[in-house]
Amino acid sequence: MPRFAHIFEAAADTLNAYYQAVAEVNIDSLMGLWIDEEFVSFICANGAHLHGLSNIRAGLTTQIEANPVSIEPLDIRVYDSLGTVVYAIVEAHRPVDPAAVPDLVFTTYVMVHERGEWRIAHIHASRMPDDAAAQFSAKLRHGQGALH
Template identity: 45%
Template sequence: MPSFTRPFDTAIDTLRAYYHALAESRLEDIMALWVDEDATSLITANGILFNGLDTIRSNLAQQFEYGAPKIQVLDTRSYESPSTAIYIVTEAHNPLSQDEQPKLVLATYVLVQECGKWRIAHIHASAIPERTAESFANGGLQQNQGPLH
Protein backbone atom coordinates (compact mmCIF):
# COMPACT_ATOMS: atom_id res chain seq x y z
CA MET A 1 0.00 0.00 0.00
CA PRO A 2 1.47 3.42 -0.93
CA SER A 3 2.60 5.56 2.00
CA PHE A 4 0.09 8.31 1.20
CA THR A 5 -2.85 5.94 1.67
CA ARG A 6 -4.37 6.13 5.13
CA PRO A 7 -7.46 3.95 5.33
CA PHE A 8 -8.01 5.00 8.95
CA ASP A 9 -8.03 8.73 8.13
CA THR A 10 -11.13 9.26 6.03
CA ALA A 11 -13.41 12.26 5.69
CA ILE A 12 -16.21 10.51 7.58
CA ASP A 13 -13.77 9.77 10.43
CA THR A 14 -13.10 13.50 10.68
CA LEU A 15 -16.82 14.27 10.71
CA ARG A 16 -17.40 11.67 13.44
CA ALA A 17 -14.55 13.17 15.46
CA TYR A 18 -16.22 16.59 15.07
CA TYR A 19 -19.55 15.32 16.42
CA HIS A 20 -17.79 13.53 19.29
CA ALA A 21 -15.75 16.60 20.30
CA LEU A 22 -18.83 18.81 19.97
CA ALA A 23 -20.83 16.53 22.29
CA GLU A 24 -18.09 16.87 24.90
CA SER A 25 -17.46 20.62 24.39
CA ARG A 26 -13.81 19.99 23.52
CA LEU A 27 -13.03 23.25 21.76
CA GLU A 28 -9.36 22.59 20.97
CA ASP A 29 -10.17 19.17 19.51
CA ILE A 30 -12.83 20.75 17.30
CA MET A 31 -10.53 23.52 16.11
CA ALA A 32 -7.82 20.98 15.23
CA LEU A 33 -10.27 19.48 12.71
CA TRP A 34 -10.59 22.71 10.69
CA VAL A 35 -8.41 23.48 7.68
CA ASP A 36 -5.84 26.17 8.47
CA GLU A 37 -7.16 28.78 6.02
CA ASP A 38 -8.63 32.26 6.32
CA ALA A 39 -11.51 31.23 4.04
CA THR A 40 -13.08 28.82 6.55
CA SER A 41 -16.67 29.60 7.42
CA LEU A 42 -19.52 28.45 9.61
CA ILE A 43 -23.15 29.38 9.04
CA THR A 44 -25.29 28.44 12.02
CA ALA A 45 -28.84 27.12 11.87
CA ASN A 46 -29.90 30.64 12.93
CA GLY A 47 -28.31 32.05 9.77
CA ILE A 48 -25.33 33.72 11.43
CA LEU A 49 -22.10 33.68 9.38
CA PHE A 50 -18.71 33.29 11.06
CA ASN A 51 -15.66 33.73 8.79
CA GLY A 52 -12.21 32.57 9.84
CA LEU A 53 -10.94 30.31 12.59
CA ASP A 54 -10.84 33.02 15.27
CA THR A 55 -14.52 33.92 14.91
CA ILE A 56 -15.52 30.25 14.68
CA ARG A 57 -13.56 29.55 17.88
CA SER A 58 -15.22 32.49 19.67
CA ASN A 59 -18.69 31.37 18.60
CA LEU A 60 -18.12 27.79 19.77
CA ALA A 61 -16.60 28.93 23.09
CA GLN A 62 -19.65 31.11 23.72
CA GLN A 63 -21.98 28.24 22.79
CA PHE A 64 -20.19 25.87 25.19
CA GLU A 65 -20.84 28.26 28.11
CA TYR A 66 -24.43 26.98 27.98
CA GLY A 67 -23.41 23.32 27.76
CA ALA A 68 -22.60 20.76 25.12
CA PRO A 69 -24.99 20.73 22.16
CA LYS A 70 -27.15 17.63 21.89
CA ILE A 71 -27.13 16.65 18.22
CA GLN A 72 -28.37 13.38 16.79
CA VAL A 73 -27.53 12.43 13.19
CA LEU A 74 -30.67 11.17 11.43
CA ASP A 75 -29.55 10.87 7.81
CA THR A 76 -26.32 11.39 5.87
CA ARG A 77 -25.76 11.80 2.12
CA SER A 78 -22.31 12.19 0.69
CA TYR A 79 -20.23 13.09 -2.34
CA GLU A 80 -16.54 12.24 -2.22
CA SER A 81 -13.59 12.79 -4.52
CA PRO A 82 -9.90 12.22 -3.80
CA SER A 83 -9.48 15.72 -2.32
CA THR A 84 -12.98 16.91 -1.36
CA ALA A 85 -15.90 15.42 0.53
CA ILE A 86 -19.34 16.92 0.99
CA TYR A 87 -21.78 15.57 3.56
CA ILE A 88 -25.41 16.63 3.74
CA VAL A 89 -26.64 15.65 7.18
CA THR A 90 -30.10 15.81 8.69
CA GLU A 91 -29.63 16.47 12.40
CA ALA A 92 -31.98 16.61 15.38
CA HIS A 93 -30.89 19.45 17.68
CA ASN A 94 -32.25 18.79 21.14
CA PRO A 95 -32.55 21.85 23.38
CA LEU A 96 -30.27 22.53 26.32
CA SER A 97 -33.09 24.17 28.26
CA GLN A 98 -36.74 23.26 28.67
CA ASP A 99 -37.75 26.65 27.27
CA GLU A 100 -36.52 25.72 23.79
CA GLN A 101 -38.08 23.40 21.25
CA PRO A 102 -36.15 20.63 19.48
CA LYS A 103 -35.54 21.32 15.81
CA LEU A 104 -34.40 19.53 12.71
CA VAL A 105 -31.41 21.00 10.93
CA LEU A 106 -30.01 20.36 7.47
CA ALA A 107 -26.23 20.77 7.64
CA THR A 108 -23.71 20.68 4.82
CA TYR A 109 -20.11 19.87 5.71
CA VAL A 110 -17.34 20.50 3.19
CA LEU A 111 -14.07 18.71 3.97
CA VAL A 112 -10.81 18.96 2.05
CA GLN A 113 -7.47 17.17 2.12
CA GLU A 114 -4.74 19.15 3.89
CA CYS A 115 -1.31 17.53 4.23
CA GLY A 116 -2.84 14.07 3.86
CA LYS A 117 -5.55 14.62 6.49
CA TRP A 118 -9.20 15.48 6.08
CA ARG A 119 -10.14 18.89 7.49
CA ILE A 120 -13.36 20.87 7.70
CA ALA A 121 -13.43 23.91 5.40
CA HIS A 122 -17.06 24.97 5.65
CA ILE A 123 -20.24 24.18 7.56
CA HIS A 124 -23.63 25.53 6.53
CA ALA A 125 -26.57 24.67 8.77
CA SER A 126 -30.20 25.63 8.19
CA ALA A 127 -33.23 24.96 10.33
CA ILE A 128 -35.75 22.78 8.52
CA PRO A 129 -39.23 24.37 8.48
CA GLU A 130 -41.73 22.74 10.85
CA ARG A 131 -43.97 21.47 8.04
CA THR A 132 -41.04 19.81 6.29
CA ALA A 133 -39.81 18.40 9.61
CA GLU A 134 -43.23 16.81 10.16
CA SER A 135 -43.01 15.18 6.72
CA PHE A 136 -39.58 13.84 7.59
CA ALA A 137 -40.86 12.44 10.89
CA ASN A 138 -43.78 10.75 9.12
CA GLY A 139 -41.73 8.50 6.87
CA GLY A 140 -39.28 10.71 5.09
CA LEU A 141 -39.29 13.31 2.37
CA GLN A 142 -40.19 12.81 -1.24
CA GLN A 143 -38.83 14.91 -4.08
CA ASN A 144 -40.57 18.22 -4.74
CA GLN A 145 -42.39 18.24 -1.40
CA GLY A 146 -41.60 21.81 -0.45
CA PRO A 147 -38.59 23.72 0.84
CA LEU A 148 -35.98 22.03 3.01
CA HIS A 149 -34.95 25.31 4.60
Protein backbone atom coordinates in the same frame (compact mmCIF):
# COMPACT_ATOMS: atom_id res chain seq x y z
CA MET B 1 -11.18 -1.85 -4.63
CA PRO B 2 -9.51 1.40 -5.67
CA ARG B 3 -6.61 2.48 -3.53
CA PHE B 4 -8.28 5.77 -2.52
CA ALA B 5 -11.49 4.18 -1.18
CA HIS B 6 -10.05 4.08 2.34
CA ILE B 7 -9.16 7.79 2.11
CA PHE B 8 -12.82 8.80 1.79
CA GLU B 9 -13.82 6.62 4.74
CA ALA B 10 -11.42 8.65 6.88
CA ALA B 11 -13.51 11.80 6.20
CA ALA B 12 -16.27 10.14 8.25
CA ASP B 13 -13.82 9.92 11.15
CA THR B 14 -13.46 13.71 11.04
CA LEU B 15 -17.24 14.12 11.03
CA ASN B 16 -17.60 11.75 13.99
CA ALA B 17 -14.85 13.63 15.84
CA TYR B 18 -16.80 16.85 15.22
CA TYR B 19 -19.97 15.34 16.72
CA GLN B 20 -18.00 14.05 19.71
CA ALA B 21 -16.29 17.39 20.36
CA VAL B 22 -19.65 19.22 20.21
CA ALA B 23 -21.18 16.76 22.70
CA GLU B 24 -18.19 17.20 25.04
CA VAL B 25 -18.15 21.02 24.59
CA ASN B 26 -14.46 20.66 23.69
CA ILE B 27 -13.59 23.79 21.72
CA ASP B 28 -9.91 22.88 21.28
CA SER B 29 -10.80 19.51 19.73
CA LEU B 30 -13.43 21.19 17.55
CA MET B 31 -11.02 23.76 16.23
CA GLY B 32 -8.38 21.11 15.56
CA LEU B 33 -10.70 19.66 12.90
CA TRP B 34 -10.69 22.77 10.69
CA ILE B 35 -8.32 23.39 7.81
CA ASP B 36 -5.60 25.83 8.79
CA GLU B 37 -6.73 28.62 6.48
CA GLU B 38 -8.50 31.89 7.14
CA PHE B 39 -11.02 31.32 4.32
CA VAL B 40 -12.96 28.82 6.46
CA SER B 41 -16.58 29.66 7.14
CA PHE B 42 -19.49 28.46 9.23
CA ILE B 43 -23.09 29.49 8.69
CA CYS B 44 -24.83 28.48 11.90
CA ALA B 45 -28.36 27.15 12.27
CA ASN B 46 -29.25 30.36 14.12
CA GLY B 47 -28.26 32.39 11.05
CA ALA B 48 -24.89 33.66 12.30
CA HIS B 49 -22.15 33.84 9.65
CA LEU B 50 -18.69 33.11 11.05
CA HIS B 51 -15.63 33.64 8.85
CA GLY B 52 -12.06 32.80 9.81
CA LEU B 53 -10.75 30.54 12.52
CA SER B 54 -10.83 33.11 15.35
CA ASN B 55 -14.46 34.09 14.60
CA ILE B 56 -15.51 30.44 14.36
CA ARG B 57 -13.81 29.68 17.69
CA ALA B 58 -15.53 32.62 19.40
CA GLY B 59 -18.92 31.81 17.88
CA LEU B 60 -18.77 28.11 18.71
CA THR B 61 -17.60 28.84 22.24
CA THR B 62 -20.56 31.15 22.81
CA GLN B 63 -23.10 28.84 21.18
CA ILE B 64 -22.22 25.43 22.57
CA GLU B 65 -21.30 26.60 26.05
CA ALA B 66 -24.65 28.43 26.35
CA ASN B 67 -26.71 25.62 24.74
CA PRO B 68 -24.87 22.29 24.85
CA VAL B 69 -26.26 19.71 22.43
CA SER B 70 -25.49 16.32 21.03
CA ILE B 71 -25.88 15.86 17.29
CA GLU B 72 -27.47 12.75 15.84
CA PRO B 73 -27.26 12.27 12.06
CA LEU B 74 -30.61 11.01 10.73
CA ASP B 75 -30.00 10.97 6.98
CA ILE B 76 -26.58 11.24 5.33
CA ARG B 77 -25.76 11.91 1.68
CA VAL B 78 -22.09 11.84 0.66
CA TYR B 79 -20.56 13.37 -2.45
CA ASP B 80 -16.86 12.75 -2.89
CA SER B 81 -14.12 13.46 -5.35
CA LEU B 82 -10.38 13.38 -5.12
CA GLY B 83 -9.45 15.74 -2.31
CA THR B 84 -12.98 16.88 -1.36
CA VAL B 85 -15.92 15.29 0.44
CA VAL B 86 -19.29 16.99 0.91
CA TYR B 87 -21.78 15.66 3.44
CA ALA B 88 -25.44 16.71 3.23
CA ILE B 89 -27.02 15.59 6.49
CA VAL B 90 -30.31 15.89 8.33
CA GLU B 91 -29.39 16.11 12.00
CA ALA B 92 -31.24 16.13 15.30
CA HIS B 93 -29.63 18.65 17.64
CA ARG B 94 -30.59 17.32 21.06
CA PRO B 95 -30.32 19.64 24.08
CA VAL B 96 -28.83 18.27 27.29
CA ASP B 97 -32.27 18.44 28.92
CA PRO B 98 -33.91 15.12 27.95
CA ALA B 99 -37.37 16.73 28.14
CA ALA B 100 -36.46 19.37 25.53
CA VAL B 101 -37.51 18.87 21.92
CA PRO B 102 -34.56 18.46 19.53
CA ASP B 103 -34.18 20.78 16.56
CA LEU B 104 -33.98 19.20 13.12
CA VAL B 105 -31.22 20.83 11.09
CA PHE B 106 -30.04 20.51 7.50
CA THR B 107 -26.23 20.66 7.57
CA THR B 108 -23.68 20.59 4.79
CA TYR B 109 -20.05 19.87 5.64
CA VAL B 110 -17.29 20.52 3.10
CA MET B 111 -14.09 18.67 3.91
CA VAL B 112 -10.75 18.80 2.16
CA HIS B 113 -7.82 16.44 2.29
CA GLU B 114 -4.86 18.35 3.70
CA ARG B 115 -1.49 16.88 4.63
CA GLY B 116 -2.88 13.36 4.86
CA GLU B 117 -5.92 14.26 6.98
CA TRP B 118 -9.49 15.35 6.34
CA ARG B 119 -10.26 18.83 7.61
CA ILE B 120 -13.41 20.95 7.66
CA ALA B 121 -13.36 23.92 5.26
CA HIS B 122 -17.01 25.00 5.52
CA ILE B 123 -20.20 24.17 7.41
CA HIS B 124 -23.64 25.48 6.49
CA ALA B 125 -26.46 24.63 8.90
CA SER B 126 -30.11 25.64 8.55
CA ARG B 127 -32.89 24.87 10.99
CA MET B 128 -35.53 22.75 9.26
CA PRO B 129 -38.87 24.58 8.99
CA ASP B 130 -41.56 23.09 11.24
CA ASP B 131 -43.70 21.74 8.38
CA ALA B 132 -40.70 20.02 6.75
CA ALA B 133 -39.62 18.63 10.13
CA ALA B 134 -43.09 17.17 10.68
CA GLN B 135 -43.06 15.51 7.24
CA PHE B 136 -39.53 14.19 7.77
CA SER B 137 -40.44 12.76 11.19
CA ALA B 138 -43.59 11.11 9.84
CA LYS B 139 -41.64 9.40 7.06
CA LEU B 140 -39.07 8.13 9.55
CA ARG B 141 -41.82 6.77 11.82
CA HIS B 142 -43.46 4.94 8.93
CA GLY B 143 -40.21 3.45 7.67
CA GLN B 144 -40.41 5.22 4.32
CA GLY B 145 -36.88 6.54 4.43
CA ALA B 146 -35.94 10.01 5.37
CA LEU B 147 -35.83 11.91 2.10
CA HIS B 148 -37.84 9.66 -0.23
